[in-house]
Amino acid sequence: MTESIHKSVLTLEGRTGITPGVALAVLLHASVFGAALYLPLLFDRPTPLRKPIIAHMVALGKPRDPHLLPRKDTAPPAAAAAPVSRPSLKSAPAAPAVVKHEPTRRELMERALARAAGKAAPEAREEPDPERAGSPQGSPEGTAQTAEEGDAYFTAVHDAILENYVVPSVISERERLYLSATVLAYIGPSGQILKHEFQKKSGNHFFDEALDLAIQRSKLPPPPADLAASLRDSGVVLNFRP
Amino acid sequence: MIVILALLLAADRPVIDLSGGRVQAYPLAMARPLGAQDTGVAVQSVLGQDFERSGLFKLLDPASFLAPPGEGLTGIDYSKWQAVGAQALVKMSCETAAAELKCDLRLYDVARGQELLHGTYSAPRPALRQLAHRFGDDVVHYFTQEPGVFQTRIAYVRETEQGKQIIAADWDGANAQPMTGASINLLPAWTPDGRLIAFTSFRDGAGAHIYTVDVATRQVRPLVLMGDFATGAVFAPDGLRFLFSASVDGNADVYVSEADGSAGRRLTDARGIDISATWSPDGKRVAFVSERAGTPQIYTMIADGSEVRRLTFQGNYNQEPAWSPKGDLIAFSGRDEHRVFDLYTVAVEGGKIARLTQNQGTNEKPTWSPNGRYLLFSSTRGGRRQLYVMQPDGSNQRAVTSEKLGASDPAWGPLPPK
Numbered sequence: 001m002t003e004s005i006h007k008s009v010l011t012l013e014g015r016t017g018i019t020p021g022v023a024l025a026v027l028l029h030a031s032v033f034g035a036a037l038y039l040p041l042l043f044d045r046p047t048p049l050r051k052p053i054i055a056h057m058v059a060l061g062k063p064r065d066p067h068l069l070p071r072k073d074t075a076p077p078a079a080a081a082a083p084v085s086r087p088s089l090k091s092a093p094a095a096p097a098v099v100k101h102e103p104t105r106r107e108l109m110e111r112a113l114a115r116a117a118g119k120a121a122p123e124a125r126e127e128p129d130p131e132r133a134g135s136p137q138g139s140p141e142g143t144a145q146t147a148e149e150g151d152a153y154f155t156a157v158h159d160a161i162l163e164n165y166v167v168p169s170v171i172s173e174r175e176r177l178y179l180s181a182t183v184l185a186y187i188g189p190s191g192q193i194l195k196h197e198f199q200k201k202s203g204n205h206f207f208d209e210a211l212d213l214a215i216q217r218s219k220l221p222p223p224p225a226d227l228a229a230s231l232r233d234s235g236v237v238l239n240f241r242p
Numbered sequence: 243m244i245v246i247l248a249l250l251l252a253a254d255r256p257v258i259d260l261s262g263g264r265v266q267a268y269p270l271a272m273a274r275p276l277g278a279q280d281t282g283v284a285v286q287s288v289l290g291q292d293f294e295r296s297g298l299f300k301l302l303d304p305a306s307f308l309a310p311p312g313e314g315l316t317g318i319d320y321s322k323w324q325a326v327g328a329q330a331l332v333k334m335s336c337e338t339a340a341a342e343l344k345c346d347l348r349l350y351d352v353a354r355g356q357e358l359l360h361g362t363y364s365a366p367r368p369a370l371r372q373l374a375h376r377f378g379d380d381v382v383h384y385f386t387q388e389p390g391v392f393q394t395r396i397a398y399v400r401e402t403e404q405g406k407q408i409i410a411a412d413w414d415g416a417n418a419q420p421m422t423g424a425s426i427n428l429l430p431a432w433t434p435d436g437r438l439i440a441f442t443s444f445r446d447g448a449g450a451h452i453y454t455v456d457v458a459t460r461q462v463r464p465l466v467l468m469g470d471f472a473t474g475a476v477f478a479p480d481g482l483r484f485l486f487s488a489s490v491d492g493n494a495d496v497y498v499s500e501a502d503g504s505a506g507r508r509l510t511d512a513r514g515i516d517i518s519a520t521w522s523p524d525g526k527r528v529a530f531v532s533e534r535a536g537t538p539q540i541y542t543m544i545a546d547g548s549e550v551r552r553l554t555f556q557g558n559y560n561q562e563p564a565w566s567p568k569g570d571l572i573a574f575s576g577r578d579e580h581r582v583f584d585l586y587t588v589a590v591e592g593g594k595i596a597r598l599t600q601n602q603g604t605n606e607k608p609t610w611s612p613n614g615r616y617l618l619f620s621s622t623r624g625g626r627r628q629l630y631v632m633q634p635d636g637s638n639q640r641a642v643t644s645e646k647l648g649a650s651d652p653a654w655g656p657l658p659p660k
Binding site for chain 1: 254255257298
């Protein structure tokens with residue numbers, strides 16, 4: 001009678017080393033790396049943006065002679081009245097100076113879009129500053145002094161958050177030099193911020209609280225179709241400095 | 243494997259750099275004082291003006307407050323303060339005895355519902371303003387970790403019908419006290435210990451020379467009587483030397499001398515005037531105005547007169563340099579193409595110029611607060627020349643003096659001794 005010996009089909013004959021297993025693992029890892037690197041190319045996915053270039057409209061103006069002292073874009077607010085030299089027992093603290101409302105960048109953009117769409121309400125024209133630095137080909141709504149190229153959507157995201165980005169004045173100038181924080185924000189298809197999380201906090205309670213508020217208050221435009229999925233799933237990294 | 247895939251996905255993320263957020267005052271509520279009302283309201287008034295003028299805080303309108311007026315110093319309903327937008331809250335309770343007043347002053351963090359500062363402050367009745375300034379400085383120090391300037395003094399020149407006199411006052415223009423009579427007295431400058439004010443005067447009838455006045459006794463002593471004129475003394479941070487300008491052979495140059503006026507030594511000898519010298523905060527360098535290149539410009543040099551370097555190249559009339567206590571900026575007044583003097587800062591490294599004032603009269607003679615957070619200057623924006631204070635970026639400009647015939651030549655005094 002023949003002795004029957006049962007062996008597993010996976011059992012290798014004789015004494016074998018671990019080399020085949022390692023080779024298999026290396027092969028599998030290499031396949032995954034290759035797939036991660038090359039599959040996007042196969043699907044003709046555009047190269048993702050690592051560092052969006054932020055650009056702004058060039059201001060309408062004339063290039064300024066570099067030998068002249070610089071000018072401010074807008075005049076500072078008028079000074080408040082002088083205090084009385086003796087304390088008033090009944091009066092409340094002096095009211096701050098009345099400051100003329102300067103249109104925000106968003107308001108300027110909305111006005112420009114409304115004008116382009118023929119929906120602009122008649123508005124009092126502000127006297128343009130004839131000495132404003134810019135370019136003869138620039139726009140009255142422009143904010144930059146020179147032209148550069150940029151990514152339209154990320155410029156809009158940048159500007160929308162910047163509009164709400166407030167640095168509390170109680171943070172000393174010295175500390176402001178070293179503060180930085182990184183926030184990861186996920187943007188939904190209609191521009192809503194789905195969630196945000198600190199990747200790195202600044203260490204200053206007042207600054208981090210202000211960033212939280214800025215992101216919560218920002219209304220972003222809907223992302224373009226080619227960015228919608230990645231902004232929803234991977235998010236965008238926001239590096240804040242004062 | 244999952245980690246690697248996550249890293250690959252993360253590497254795809256776009257990165258947006260955001261900087262240049264608006265610096266905004268911190269919303270602060272001051273609750274109705276408890277205890278002696280007259281004293282409490284007076285302390286609150288001084289404190290409120292300090293806070294607003296500092297640019298650090300935005301005072302909320304008491305009419306909007308939801309908390310009951312009688313809410314105590316403890317058991318605070320923070321949600322009611324949060325609802326009106328307060329992030330910080332100040333409460334006080336004051337008592338007055340015969341000659342003394344005493345206030346329990348507290349600062350709270352509304353968002354975290356915590357008491358941050360708590361102190362009992364007492365002072366003789368006439369020193370009510372000082373009591374308020376002291377708590378104000380403690381609040382500023384809590385938030386910024388830098389000394390506040392509410393207890394500091396300023397000096398300036400008051401115009402009178404008889405001439406110009408040197409005045410010492412609180413930082414907010416209150417408690418103005420004459421230090422001299424009213425001959426022609428100009429360019430006050432404090433010694434670092436705050437005991438003396440040096441000034442330029444025509445009092446001896448033989449041209450302009452430099453004197454000192456003791457702030458406590460008002461005793462005036464001559465300091466420099468050399469040359470046709472000697473003017474603009476500025477003491478080194480260590481108080482051991484001072485810079486001044488003098489014309490000995492018909493040409494104005496910068497000199498340095500021992501604190502008692504002895505051992506005067508000329509530091510500049512270029513053709514054209516060299517004047518308005520001022521120290522760097524470490525006392526190792528000097529900024530001054532020189533005409534050696536044809537127009538008045540700001541220059542720096544080592545304090546022994548070596549390594550002269552031109553700092554400003556824009557504009558054709560730059561004067562009155564003032565080196566910031568942090569050392570990075572020099573404020574100056576410059577005449578623009580409209581022939582109006584305005585205030586600017588120039589970066590000591592790199593020479594970048596920023597404009598601080600514009601289209602508001604003539605603005606001159608900047609002087610830094612000892613913590614570097616403010617600039618005091620003179621301006622004609624309201625008609626007569628008066629003093630104004632602002633932050634070094636040109637924001638939060640506020641009037642300090644309301645002298646009948648005008649005020650000029652401000653000099654900010656040192657921090658009070660601890």
